[in-house]
Amino acid sequence: MTAALSSISPLICLGAAAVLVMLLVALRRAYTGMAALTLVGLGAAFSTLPLMVDSNPHRLFFLMLNGYTAFYAGLLILASAACVAFTFSYLKEFERNREEFFILMLLATLGATVLAAADHFATFFLGFELLSVSLYSLTAFPSMTQGHIEAAVKYLVPASVSSAFLLFGMALIYAWSGEMSISRIGHELRAAHIHADYQWMVAGLAMIVVAMGFKLALAPFHLWTPDVYQGAPAPVTAFIATVSKGAVVAMLLRLFTPAEIQTGSTLFWVFGFMAALSMIAGNLLALFQENVKRILAYSSIAHSGYILVAFLAGGARAIEAVSFYLITYFLATLGSFGVVSALSTPGMERENLDDYRGLARQNPFLAAVFTLMVLSLAGLPLTAGFIGKFYLTLAGVGAALWPLVIILALTSAMGLYYYLRILVALFVLAPSGGDRRPKPPLSFSNAFVLTLLAVLLFWIGVMPAPVLNLVRAMVG
Amino acid sequence: MLELLWIIPALPFAGSLFLALLGRKLPRRAIACLGAGSVGICALLTGLVAISFIGHTSSHSFTYTQTLWSWLDVAGFGPSVSLHLDALSLVMILVITLVSFLIHLYSTEFMIGDADYSRFFAQMNLFVGSMLTLVLADNFLLLYLGWEGVGLCSYLLIGFWYGEPQNGYAARKAFIVTRVGDTALAIALFIIFTHLGTLRIGEVMLAARDTWPAGSPIATVTALLLLAGAVGKSAQLPLQTWLPDAMAGPTPVSALIHAATMVTAGVYLIARTNVLFMLSPAALTAVAVIGAATLVVAGFSGLVQHDIKRVLAYSTISQIGYMFLALGVGAWSAAIFHFMTHAFFKALLFLGAGCVIAATDGEHDMFKMGGLRKQMPLVFWTFLIGACSLSAVPLITAGFYSKDLIIWKAYCSARGSVWLWAAAIFGSLLTSMYTFRMVLLTFFGPLRKNATKRPGWPMSLPLVVLAVLSIAGGLVDLPKNFGGGSALTKFLTRDLPSFVTAPGRAVHQGMFGVFAACVSLGGILLIELLMRSRMYEKISESPRAKALHSFWFSGWGFDRLYDLVLVSPYAMLARINRDDVIDYFYTGLSRLSRQGWRGLCATENGRVRSFVLGIALGAAIIIGLAVFL
């Protein structure tokens, strides 16, 4: 039992940290201390990940514990640590209760990690809901502007509907197969081609796909994305765009890779349809957008589409490609929302393109980091995004997904247009009509995290081999 | 001495480069010395080379080739920069350097007032250098270099006074029209290299004789393309339009273009590639017909011009037409002979005209001149000699001997015909008429404008020398019946095919000669009569004559035709398509994506219910896809 407990110690650490912070807040409100404690909790969770890798047996408490889970858990925990760091300076001047923010973040991280590790519908749903509910609260938490509440409502209602879809889908699958274990369902599915009632199963899976598509902001379930990204506080947006997505991607791969949907399953067409639609809609919607957070929201829609292309390639290569891409996507997304949050406060989000005009003059560091992040999102060389996109394309070409690869190429080129608009705004000479409001000073934590992200981004862009090997060793 | 051959083209190039780089810092005297001096030394060297070359005469068909460096050497394509001296090129460079030197000398005074003195000489030197390269080239590619260089210099010099838009127009026209011919020449070179595997002229000729049967289409096409090149450069029909406009340049430039360089390049080219033309009777006939047609057409145009230089320009076209006619009937050496005499008297006429123009403050219109005979006696007499030579006044002028030879051979050649002869004779009549119309208008009659300037020695000396040459030049090829030995013909025949007479035609040469002489004299008398009796004005008053007059005056409407068919459509197309229709496709794409953006943005209406609707519809679609596909 101790061995079993030790192998889920990352989860325990996260939960314990949340509880500890909650208890301590009741005693004394110490903002910096709570933030530090949160980071310590995340750090502890991260440092106990090796126990998860070595776990024996692999399946415990409806969880799958192996290198794959550890990789994703680590990724989610680190991303969440970055979000915590952003939050720390974001809420610095916030006068109302703010320590609860960290509790919610820890809980959301816990939910995401459980989701990434889930091997059963129960844990799947538990993680899914824990993540969602925490995120509603986080979105609405500051309640400084109308946007926060509105965004929370706009997140809550469709997310609940999608949860209902998820549940109903699970029920259908269970009704058909009598099975609720994720890994076994995948194998069932592969064998299901010959079965007569196959449609029930597929319908159930499709409903689960609806829920996951919602979380991943895949078209046609993407409508909420821009509004929520825009309305939520910047660190929360970063969290939604990375942690929440990453956890669902981990589940997606786990659920569908054994099913080998690329070999003639109708689900292949479902995902193909969503991938194509997401790439097209995401990039097209962002084209002339004036709000940076919305641009990033649309771009995250498109990126989900890209991820699906590699996902559809199937097999080990797909898992590696998606996982590697997720790293690069996390780095760039965290970095860009980090810049946004560094420039914003709960009362005033700096989100319009005009606010960024001439940033290169006023704050060269942030402008440089933002440039690097945007370049990476755009998949340009010398950044991790370049290698990531290369890997995606490689996976797509390797599986001969020609139409999707061509759409990927064309739409990502189209996407360059709006990334370039951001860059141009950063570097324009005279901030004509630009933002003259005072900007919050750059905190040490932000500077540190952003530098770290930028260095990593560049390093992976130039020397990707170590990270590739790591990914391969962990998820392969 | 022959080893110094390379210096002959190199010197003008060097002079040009030097003047171009440093000319603006030098005093005028130094520029004059450099500019004229380099060509002068050239002329001297050419003389020495000629003596040395003729010294080798003992060996029949001696040629000298000097390779300077290997130009490009790729994949079996290896033209080098090498010079080739034979009888034909020797005669050419002798005339070119001598006449060019005289023109340069003349220019040192003529251009003295111009701000761009050094630029002028730099370009003139470049002109001479290019022409010498053209003539001395051992291979077609080097010839092409000289050929294009000549075109460039004509462009630069015709547009020398670039401040006037019409000068620029004339310069462009000259460059572009000749470029059309050049392109044909380039294509001819492609054919030659592709089929014969070399561009060395000598080898090409041998190979062509061996591999291409006479009258074969490929030989004909090649010869016709070469002809097209020659026609462009030599201002023959149908590419003659640039030459009259080329008068926009300073007068010495006109002299250089018309007498020594540029326009004779076509004649040289055809003579040089005679083997190809001999292989293609059709092409040779085309040469003759073009020549005959041009000389008549240009003669008519010359008859009605007002501008003294335009008269001379049309006369050049016409005289080159004679040379083409000679080439076309196989009278190769006669063509070169006429080239030589023409160089002398045409240079003389242009330089004389230049004196007149300079003296009358840049007046070009002959109708505003008159009676200058008394005021400028030297110019008058030398001009008159030139005019006589041009009109082929019998016995005393060089022009008579060369032109008479051509007229006669147009008849008696195996390729000749009565029609060609008739055209030549008629052209001769026209020549006399327009020449003396010009003389009469300029130097006789009432004095309309005073001569303000008298030419100094640098301008006078060339006139005198050229006048002497215009008279005595005929001696080098004095036919037998005048006691000569046809020296030039013999000399040239070493490199050019000999003339073939049609059986039964070679009789009554004397009678033909007398007739031709009568015609040219008759032309002079006729115009004198017409002018004196005011018939000329009366005739030109009648409406029909007026129409004809303006038709001829505009050079038979070729300009208008080309403008209508080629220039205007091209310019209009360029103007209409300024924004590039293809770009509309791409702007269309961007507009399309903007529309797409707008359309998709409409779905982002910010309502929770429509988010859920999106989920519901999406779910319907993908469940449908998953279950029913």
Next chain:
Amino acid sequence: MILAGLILIPAVGGLLAWFTERFNPARPKFAALAAMAAELLAAVYLAAFRSGSARFVVPWIPRFGITIHLYCDGLSLVLVLLTAFLGLAAVASAWTEINERTGFFYFNLLLTLSGVTGVFLSLDLFLFYFFWEVMILPMYFLIALWGHENRVYASCKFFLFTQVSGLLMLVAILALYFLHGQNTGHYTFDYIQLLKTPLSHSAAMLIMSGFLIAFVVKLPSVPFHSWLPDAHTEAPTAGSVVLAGLLLKTGAYGILRFVLPLFASAVRHFAPIAMALGVVSILYGALLAFGQRDLKRMIAYTSVSHMGFVLLGAFAGSRLALYGVVMQILCHGISTGALFILVGGLRERLHTRELDSMGGLWSAMPRLGASLMLFAMASLGLPGLGNFIGEFLVLLGVFQVSPFWAVLASLGFVTSCVYSVWIVQRTIHGPNTRGWNPPDLSGRETVVMAAMSVLILWLGLFPRPVFTAVSPFVENLRQKPQSSAPAPESGRTTGVSRAVRGRTP
């Protein structure tokens, strides 16, 4: 090692330039100049003492069989020399034009040059694609930040065109990679290995079109040319120089280095279309050039026309044409670069690029006038100047294969003449209606022009060294497509063999 140095020198120099701006905004240009001078010296050293053949192999991403494989043969060498030379000229031409954010400007300029050098030296397809992308972004910044009025539009257009085509090329590269891997069980991006890929006809056609689209857009050929006039017109002088002189050449280089050897039989099938496109580019580009009012735009369109010769010659399948293509690449780089520098000089003095407001400038600026005349003549293919050799050889080579296209393309001689004399007429000739009296070329500009003039004359009269340098490449290409890049020499193979043994992903 020197090859890596050639790529790194500009990049490091650019970083230095960026940092020196902090101390003194006038300092970066010296850093940039020094870096480019060092680059030129290194390139000359390579040419002189290493007889232009060097190799550098280091494994990079063994996971995909990617190595840093740099190789310099004659073809690469002449292009690297051109890069270094034009880079120097570009730095010099920006000397007084750029006064805003000089450090970042030179950083971008030098990074572009670094990317271009990388493109010319890479023998690993991934590395090639990497540099292909590296050079685009800084160029985008050059246009978007220091360009003229319509710079944002132009730079975006440039970027999107090149990116779309570049991504399609990536897809093609990957397809080749997998085909090779599936055939041999050996996944690698190494060019020399990939040369041996057996391709079915349809696969070869598809993959080739992927490559070709990138190169043809970069070249550019009609109908993919429409980014070029905008980009050129709006770019600052140095940007235009690098764009016209070097970036376009990467397209040509790509065709020579990759398309021809990799897809020999597909190339033969596609040749008629490519040649037709080439001819259309020649004539249509000339027509467009003639119609322009903006001098820079006009020169930009002439590039379309000139690069048509490259496309025509590259696909003719004749050695002569290939030599001509190389020559055309070099000479067009120099002559158009020079023209852009001159136009930049004019714009700096007159503050306009409109042809309508120029005219008669020769008397005021004889040095500029003479240079402009010289390079306009080079542009129309005057014999004695390098461009003539290129165009003539191309046409001669094409004529041997297809007289029809050659004859049609020869019309380009006339059309180029038309626009060239029109340029001369509208700028230095004609009446000086506005009463311009600007200062003539400065000493710095004169030196640049003199160097370029000497070079173009030298290439026109003594082009043999160039032909000698590229002849191994061309001869190999013609003989046996498979062996067009020599196998690595012994003694240096360790890196390659280790690198190319990349594991199957």
Next chain:
Amino acid sequence: MTRIVGHVLILAAVLFFLGLIGVLVRRNIVFMLLSIEIMFNAAGLAFVAAGARWAKPDGQIMFIFIVSMAAAEVSVALALVLQMHHRLKILDTDAAKSLRG
């Protein structure tokens, strides 16, 4: 699949659909939350039916699980509704349109 289970599943689907329609047609946030509850319960019903088919307790366990999770979610949702009413003075979701474009 036994017949009765099929019927129950169809009933669950109908319920689910009704809930969905409810979310779509109602603008008041409270009614939307109610409709979502119906959807959750439809899923719960389906689980129960499925559990019945396999004669295992898993379905029932899942149902309890769902109910508790739904309670958690609703509590957060109602807090939000309160905030919405308090701050924005609306309950009509269509009126919340400050974020769009």
